[in-house]
Amino acid sequence: MKTTALITAFLAGNVAAFPNMDKMTAPLAARAYEEAQQLKKRAVDPPQGAGAMPLVPPPFDAKAQRISTTGAHKWVAPGPNDERGECPGLNALANHGYLPHNGKATITQYIDAVTSVYGMGVDLATFLATFGAVVDGNLLSWSVGGKPHTGIGGSHGNYEGDSSPLKGDLYQYGSIGKLVLSQFKELYDMQADAEQPNYNLDVLRDFRGKRFQESIDKNPKYVYGPFTGILVSQAAYTFIYRFMSNKSEEYPEGILDKNTLKSFMAISGSDDNPKWTFGHERIPDNWYKRNTADAYTIPYFNTDVLYFAETQPEILSVGCNQGKVDSFNAIDADTLSNGAYTANQAASNPVCFASEFAKAELPGLTGLGSVALAPLTKTLNGLTSGLNCASIGSVNTSALTACPGFSFYGGPNAKVAKGAIQS
Numbered sequence: 001m002k003t004t005a006l007i008t009a010f011l012a013g014n015v016a017a018f019p020n021m022d023k024m025t026a027p028l029a030a031r032a033y034e035e036a037q038q039l040k041k042r043a044v045d046p047p048q049g050a051g052a053m054p055l056v057p058p059p060f061d062a063k064a065q066r067i068s069t070t071g072a073h074k075w076v077a078p079g080p081n082d083e084r085g086e087c088p089g090l091n092a093l094a095n096h097g098y099l100p101h102n103g104k105a106t107i108t109q110y111i112d113a114v115t116s117v118y119g120m121g122v123d124l125a126t127f128l129a130t131f132g133a134v135v136d137g138n139l140l141s142w143s144v145g146g147k148p149h150t151g152i153g154g155s156h157g158n159y160e161g162d163s164s165p166l167k168g169d170l171y172q173y174g175s176i177g178k179l180v181l182s183q184f185k186e187l188y189d190m191q192a193d194a195e196q197p198n199y200n201l202d203v204l205r206d207f208r209g210k211r212f213q214e215s216i217d218k219n220p221k222y223v224y225g226p227f228t229g230i231l232v233s234q235a236a237y238t239f240i241y242r243f244m245s246n247k248s249e250e251y252p253e254g255i256l257d258k259n260t261l262k263s264f265m266a267i268s269g270s271d272d273n274p275k276w277t278f279g280h281e282r283i284p285d286n287w288y289k290r291n292t293a294d295a296y297t298i299p300y301f302n303t304d305v306l307y308f309a310e311t312q313p314e315i316l317s318v319g320c321n322q323g324k325v326d327s328f329n330a331i332d333a334d335t336l337s338n339g340a341y342t343a344n345q346a347a348s349n350p351v352c353f354a355s356e357f358a359k360a361e362l363p364g365l366t367g368l369g370s371v372a373l374a375p376l377t378k379t380l381n382g383l384t385s386g387l388n389c390a391s392i393g394s395v396n397t398s399a400l401t402a403c404p405g406f407s408f409y410g411g412p413n414a415k416v417a418k419g420a421i422q423s
């Protein structure tokens, strides 16, 4: 920030802002010029993708941002009694002892781990961890794997959803946790000819669009819900660059190269013959997380969802296939929220619509009364207050439950749907 203010002052010719101009002007002007050139270069081609946040590079502090992968945090493969699931970010934390190695943790342990190892904002971390405990755990803790009511392994329809980046759709592949190599290759090859491979938001939003269409084309029971789709599924894409990329002095926003992507996604082997090993997600050695001053918060995430929607507007439309491939019907935001959000309002603040929907859905999801849920609803409300979201009094889920693929607690495995196309 200091440097930027300096440059701005210089560019504005604000000489009075600096005392002792005579002695200082020459070196400062040279430095300001140099840095302005760098900023200009970045404005054209920032590492996160043209037009994506942030406008000004965040700070970088090597010592504070380096993540240990030795000693207590050495990578250890999960054993037969350790639970792992569909989230590579959480599996990696458990493999490195940043979460309990057995894959079961408390809300507090999740918040501590994702904020300190990846630089997630406390607001987003608290929301995600609390939601896991309420909907897929015992109100205090949950598993990164598990089955319905013990962890996110059994969260199809309430947390996990279709058209994930690398994991197959439940009714297309019979599993929510299986990495589909054709999906990996599609993403991987999007940087095949790049001079400096970097899976940034620009690449990821293209890939997101392809995966949305692929589910329509191949999964007869495709469901894209308000929370599981608009919010969680988008997070699964933006998190890849925002959290997995390696931050550096030169690229403080991060660069996500091929080897780092493979390591976090548990892929080994050559480009021609990649191999996936369940649960083997790994933080690479000598890897640097986000700066604390640059935490990835809920409002920050909201801007990324809007960035995706610029080129892939379909990601804002809730809907489902009708039991056949290519039969996607959109469901109106107005109907789902009983009039609280028009389609336009939902589209201009997607994270509001999705998170308010999730909160209003909680009694139906958990079977708990609104009185029992009140303390948690209050916590979740406080977290999205930065966005000034209009609340949803009650949700109309009957439009969703009419979807042939809809279930509240599905997975980790299920039958492949008739007519599903695997590739």
Ligand code: HEM
Residues within 6 Å of the ligand: 086, 087, 088, 089, 090, 110, 111, 114, 118, 120, 125, 128, 129, 132, 152, 155, 159, 160, 161, 162, 163, 164, 165, 166, 167, 232, 233, 235, 236, 237, 239, 240, 243, 244
């Ligand atoms: C407490 C925090 C977190 C929770 C509760 C959580 C939960 C989940 C859930 C439920 C899914 C399935 C979503 C889907 O249907 O695609 C998922 C997927 C995913 N998560 Fe997380 N996650 C958390 C943190 C993270 C972090 C920190 C990262 C990145 C380092 C991450 C990266 C991903 C990715 C890339 C996927 C998609 C997997 C694939 O399809 O290949 N998550 N997570």
Ligand SMILES: *[C@@H]1O[C@H](CO)[C@@H](O)[C@H](O)[C@H]1NC(C)=O
Residues within 6 Å of the ligand: 246, 247, 248, 249, 260, 284, 285, 286, 287, 288
């Ligand atoms: C991260 O970037 C730094 C600086 O360029 C580099 O030294 C380090 O090897 C990188 N880490 C990974 C895992 O690529």
Ligand SMILES: *[C@@H]1O[C@H](CO)[C@@H](O)[C@H](O)[C@H]1NC(C)=O
Residues within 6 Å of the ligand: 335, 338, 396, 398, 399
């Ligand atoms: C709820 O949605 C269904 C399906 O779209 C619709 O038929 C019904 O009228 C809605 N209910 C209310 C109370 O609006």
